[in-house]
Amino acid sequence: MCFESEKVVMFVNAGGEGSTEANCTMSFMADSFFQGGDAFQTGEHIVESGDHSLIYQSARLGNFCYRFNNMLPGDYYVDLHFVEIINTYGPKRMRVFNVFMQDEKASQLVELHYLDYFVKSILSDFDIFSIVGANKPLQLIDSRVSVYDARTRTRTRTRTPKPTPGHATCPPSVSVKDDGLIIIRFEGVNGSPLVSGICIRRAPKFSALPVKREHLVCKNCAAEIEVTSAQHKVMQMKSTAKYEKKIQELSAQCQRKSDECYQAWMSLTAANEQLEKVRMELDNKLFQTYSLDQTVDKQAENLRNISSKYECDKKFWAVAINNLQEKIKVMKEEHSQLLREAHECADSIPDLNKMVFAVQSLVSQCEDLKVKYNEEHAKRRKLYNLVQEAKGANYSGCTSRNIRVFCRCRPLSKTEVASGHATVVDFDAAKDGELGILTGGSTKKNFKFDRVYTPKDDQVDVFADASPLVISVLDGYNVCIFAYGQTGTGKTFTMEGIEQNRGVNYRTLEELFRVSKERSETFSYDISVSVLEVYNEQIRDLLGASPTSKKQWRLAKTDVQGDRLKEAQNINRSLSALGDVISALATKSSHIPYRNSKLTHLLQDSLGGDSKTLMFVQISPSEHDLSETLSSLNFATRARGVELCPAKKQIDTSELQKLKMMVKELEKKLKEQEQSESTTYQRVFVITLFICFIKIYCLFVPYIIHG
Numbered sequence: 001m002c003f004e005s006e007k008v009v010m011f012v013n014a015g016g017e018g019s020t021e022a023n024c025t026m027s028f029m030a031d032s033f034f035q036g037g038d039a040f041q042t043g044e045h046i047v048e049s050g051d052h053s054l055i056y057q058s059a060r061l062g063n064f065c066y067r068f069n070n071m072l073p074g075d076y077y078v079d080l081h082f083v084e085i086i087n088t089y090g091p092k093r094m095r096v097f098n099v100f101m102q103d104e105k106a107s108q109l110v111e112l113h114y115l116d117y118f119v120k121s122i123l124s125d126f127d128i129f130s131i132v133g134a135n136k137p138l139q140l141i142d143s144r145v146s147v148y149d150a151r152t153r154t155r156t157r158t159r160t161p162k163p164t165p166g167h168a169t170c171p172p173s174v175s176v177k178d179d180g181l182i183i184i185r186f187e188g189v190n191g192s193p194l195v196s197g198i199c200i201r202r203a204p205k206f207s208a209l210p211v212k213r214e215h216l217v218c219k220n221c222a223a224e225i226e227v228t229s230a231q232h233k234v235m236q237m238k239s240t241a242k243y244e245k246k247i248q249e250l251s252a253q254c255q256r257k258s259d260e261c262y263q264a265w266m267s268l269t270a271a272n273e274q275l276e277k278v279r280m281e282l283d284n285k286l287f288q289t290y291s292l293d294q295t296v297d298k299q300a301e302n303l304r305n306i307s308s309k310y311e312c313d314k315k316f317w318a319v320a321i322n323n324l325q326e327k328i329k330v331m332k333e334e335h336s337q338l339l340r341e342a343h344e345c346a347d348s349i350p351d352l353n354k355m356v357f358a359v360q361s362l363v364s365q366c367e368d369l370k371v372k373y374n375e376e377h378a379k380r381r382k383l384y385n386l387v388q389e390a391k392g393a394n395y396s397g398c399t400s401r402n403i404r405v406f407c408r409c410r411p412l413s414k415t416e417v418a419s420g421h422a423t424v425v426d427f428d429a430a431k432d433g434e435l436g437i438l439t440g441g442s443t444k445k446n447f448k449f450d451r452v453y454t455p456k457d458d459q460v461d462v463f464a465d466a467s468p469l470v471i472s473v474l475d476g477y478n479v480c481i482f483a484y485g486q487t488g489t490g491k492t493f494t495m496e497g498i499e500q501n502r503g504v505n506y507r508t509l510e511e512l513f514r515v516s517k518e519r520s521e522t523f524s525y526d527i528s529v530s531v532l533e534v535y536n537e538q539i540r541d542l543l544g545a546s547p548t549s550k551k552q553w554r555l556a557k558t559d560v561q562g563d564r565l566k567e568a569q570n571i572n573r574s575l576s577a578l579g580d581v582i583s584a585l586a587t588k589s590s591h592i593p594y595r596n597s598k599l600t601h602l603l604q605d606s607l608g609g610d611s612k613t614l615m616f617v618q619i620s621p622s623e624h625d626l627s628e629t630l631s632s633l634n635f636a637t638r639a640r641g642v643e644l645c646p647a648k649k650q651i652d653t654s655e656l657q658k659l660k661m662m663v664k665e666l667e668k669k670l671k672e673q674e675q676s677e678s679t680t681y682q683r684v685f686v687i688t689l690f691i692c693f694i695k696i697y698c699l700f701v702p703y704i705i706h707g
């Protein structure tokens with residue numbers, strides 16, 4: 001069998017431009033009829049590409065198909081031209097793909113011819129590089145043309161003796177039905193499919209062989225029988241008719257089967273579509289079901305929570321309601337009780353009025369009592385002072401107007417004991433305020449004072465006797481306490497004491513503040529204190545002294561050693577002035593010489609005024625101080641004999657003002673002295689000597705305000 005003729009319907013240059021061969025035997029269409037994919041072109045030389053080298057320098061690549069429309073119904077051959085022009089270095093199986101025609105896999109229809117031998121192959125898993133390598137054509141052509149020379153495009157019935165570009169043969173023609181459509185689809189297995197040219201040819205009609213005389217061989221006798229061409233033709237016609245009939249039957253059968261297949265295919269497609277639809281609906285339903293399940297689970301969980309919360313709330317409110325009911329019950333009872341009490345109150349209003357009157361009368365009684373109490377309190381204080389006066393009488397056996405004198409004797413010092421000094425003081429009658437001084441041999445001179453302290457009596461004992469004067473101070477009396485005596489006899493010890501064992505000064509102030517605090521509800525006191533030290537004819541303010549004057553004072557004290565004799569005259573003068581004052585007071589002289597010394601001037605109000613005065617006469621027990629001791633005791637005896645005016649309260653502060661003025665005047669003079677250095681030296685010189693003999697501490701309470 002051979003083709004009566006071959007008619008190329010179109011030759012598409014896939015991925016390239018249209019062109020016509022130089023000899024005008026073939027023209028190529030520009031790439032068309034495709035759907036999808038990309039065009040690719042190369043300038044590389046395509047080996048063994050014959051006259052069609054142009055179509056092998058371009059290709060369509062990717063996921064694509066070709067749809068040839070408006071084809072006349074009939075049979076066609078489709079030649080496919082491939083060449084690997086992209087992955088030119090391989091490797092194999094880098095581009096593997098399938099080809100489908102009219103939705104049938106072309107691979108099932110082809111025989112692949114390569115070089116001079118047939119290779120039966122399948123176009124599924126079609127790999128160009130594996131077969132021919134790169135830049136070398138591979139053709140899929142009509143199977144009835146055994147060999148197709150790509151260079152000459154002349155069809156031969158023999159195999160090509162020399163290897164030329166690879167080619168494949170295509171089996172039966174493609175049938176185009178009434179829809180006029182040829183579909184060629186490319187599907188990648190590994191990498192993208194690729195095609196360089198598609199040639200569609202009309203399948204040629206069959207034609208009878210030329211009529212000529214033939215000889216037939218008898219099957220029985222093997223004789224050769226000559227038949228005419230007409231006879232031969234008839235025989236052939238019969239045979240042809242028989243085969244044509246057979247072919248027609250088969251064609252009809254084939255057509256029927258094709259139709260059935262088509263119908264089956266269509267119904268299968270429809271069924272598949274239906275199935276897909278159902279599957280999608282099922283998926284949707286499943287998804288909805290899943291969502292619904294989740295919603296239901298969530299709502300069930302919410303419901304459980306709400307229900308447990310409801311249970312809790314229920315219990316809570318039940319308890320709360322019970323509590324409230326209890327409270328209401330209690331409140332009702334309280335309400336009834338209050339109602340009862342209100343009624344009782346209303347009933348007792350007359351009694352209440354009576355009570356108010358009673359309270360008012362009690363308040364006025366209380367006021368009266370308060371007034372009486374204050375009066376009694378004033379009386380009590382008056383009586384207290386009277387008691388103190390009486391005590392003063394007890395001290396000395398003389399009137400309360402006398403200066404009170406306490407005699408205190410220090411113990412022998414360690415040096416005196418070590419030197420074997422004997423004591424000249426006899427304390428046998430000390431409790432009765434009597435003191436004996438052994439003046440030599442068996443001679444003893446007795447003295448009597450308000451109090452006599454032995455060396456064993458301590459600071460507490462001394463202050464116990466002095467403390468009533470503190471009450472007197474707060475009751476408004478002027479009080480003067482001073483110590484007198486030979487140097488080293490304990491004046492400082494008695495008045496100041498030592499840190500561990502305080503003296504009269506500190507204890508007096510303590511007591512003063514204690515009592516004023518005790519009375520704070522009744523009285524308000526404004527207290528100020530001055531501390532003065534008197535050294536013969538000089539008064540020093542111990543609280544207000546400036547550092548400069550203190551220094552000068554100390555310098556002066558250290559320089560006195562060599563000038564004692566000179567200063568003794570001044571001391572005697574001071575003592576003499578004090579003695580004169582005391583004598584004048586004792587004899588009740590009309591003139592008291594207070595102004596003869598600073599000391600007597602300062603003590604004017606205390607010695608002769610209406611104040612309460614207490615003098616400590618300090619003595620030494622040593623036989624070596626006998627004469628000074630006798631002198632001091634004689635002086636003290638004279639002082640004790642001084643009769644003072646009855647002490648009176650200083651409610652009128654003029655006396656205090658006077659005292660203040662005097663202190664100020666003295667301070668002023670002291671400052672003037674300090675300004676004149678040479679003069680100061682001289683005067684201080686004199687003062688310091690006096691301190692060896694007498695030191696007087698004065699405690700003033702300048703003004704006391706009674707609340």
Ligand SMILES: Nc1ncnc2c1ncn2[C@@H]1O[C@H](COP(=O)(O)OP(=O)(O)OP(=O)(O)O)[C@@H](O)[C@H]1O
Nearest residue numbers: 409410411486487488489490491492493691692695
């Ligand atoms: N009653 C006493 N008990 C124990 N020690 C005493 C007593 N009286 C005095 N003294 C001691 O004697 C010493 C001298 O006393 P103090 O300095 O008080 O004498 P004074 O009279 O102030 O002397 P001056 O006039 O020189 O200042 C001190 O060491 C003191 O502690």
